[in-house]
Amino acid sequence: MTNAAGFLLLILPWFPRQFPLVRQIKPNIRLLPQLVAVSLALFLAAHALLFRLHLPSRYTGHSFRMVMSLAGAIALIILIDSAWRFWQPRWAVAVTGLMAAGVLFYPLFVEDFPITSYKVGTAGPLYEFFQKQPTDSLIASLSDEADNLPSFAARSILVGREYAIPYHLGYYREFQKRVSEQLIAQYSSNPADLESFIHKYNVDFWLLRPQELTLDFLAGDRWLQQYGSAAQTAQTGLKNGNLPALQQKITDCLVFQFQDLVVLEANCTAQPVEK
Incomplete structure (x- = not known):
């Protein structure tokens, strides 16, 4: 007013x-x-x-x-x-x-007066964990919590929903490419896809919620559905009953957990899945 x-x-x-x-x-x-x-x-x-x-x-x-x-x-x-x-x-x-x-x-x-648009971090222990990691650590995540890591944990992320802003074509094309490649790697049942992605971008950690690896989540996430062919490829794999390799490595590669958020050591997730 x-x-x-x-x-x-x-x-x-x-x-x-x-x-x-x-x-x-x-x-x-x-x-x-x-x-x-x-x-x-x-x-x-x-x-x-x-x-x-x-x-x-x-x-x-x-x-x-x-x-x-x-x-x-x-x-x-x-x-x-x-x-x-x-x-x-x-x-x-x-x-x-x-x-x-x-x-x-x-x-x-007026609810929440004054309206400041400040972001409030709610995953304190998670931020503290990443703050203890090397400063050049890179975190891959498609979770909304990843948006808070640069500010509250002072660590870099590969992509974040908050940063999907089309400043110009050069920026957005690279951003779209990263999200698409991460989508395919995250939902692929082939550990080789994970390994290729991790080595290409030198990813150190993977942050996710286990429920994000399900078909219901992927199909219902409007932001991820924007990345058409990559999202469709991931959905097709899940519909065919293929279990994401990342999901199979949660227990073995878990290095930290806060509520429903899990942090996986990236290189560990790229190792072949044991039969």
């Missing part, structure tokens, strides 16, 4: 008679559009120099929130002042008080 009110600051100055307080806006207000312009310029530069200037959203996510919060506050004060002047004296206090109360107390009726 308050952030959306920031757009009113673009309109109110055009009506100084109805909103007299706009005349008190100082020239320094230009700092707000300047901040927006700089943020957009850096956003575009970060796209052009992808990852050399970090993620593009770094330059707009926080600055836009600050601009909209400040602009919204200014706009609401202008509206409250106008209401005070417009209404008859007996109504001025009531109307102004009602508007002020709405601004002050509406957060009580």
Whole structure:
């Protein structure tokens, strides 16, 4: 609500008679559009120099929130002042008080206020385990929990759902290739496919939930189904009753478990399955 009110600051100055307080806006207000312009310029530069200037959203996510919060506050004060002047004296206090109360107390009726979009890690022991591993460790996983590992465990992952963003074709083609190859390796019944994938990308650990190796999970995962031919190949194998080689190595290659998440030593999973 308050952030959306920031757009009113673009309109109110055009009506100084109805909103007299706009005349008190100082020239320094230009700092707000300047901040927006700089943020957009850096956003575009970060796209052009992808990852050399970090993620593009770094330059707009926080600055836009600050601009909209400040602009919204200014706009609401202008509206409250106008209401005070417009209404008859007996109504001025009531109307102004009602508007002020709405601004002050509406957060009580908003779930999870303030809305920060912060991610909260819930697998502390898992993060601690990976933090103890060499810093150059690479983790392969198609689980949603993998998205949290770079931030909370400070370890690299091969792919993550959160990073499936088509910044440009070069980035997304490589990302799509990695996911497709990992899909095939994860659901293949042939240990040679696992070995080839692990050696190609120098994977150290495999993170998954055992239930992710089932046909029901794969068929119901909309994100994985985007990777058409790879997902179809994996599903066909499961439909034919082929047990993924990775599933057969969970007991032998398990190095850590937290709730339903298991961590497997990658090189161990590539060894031939014992009959």
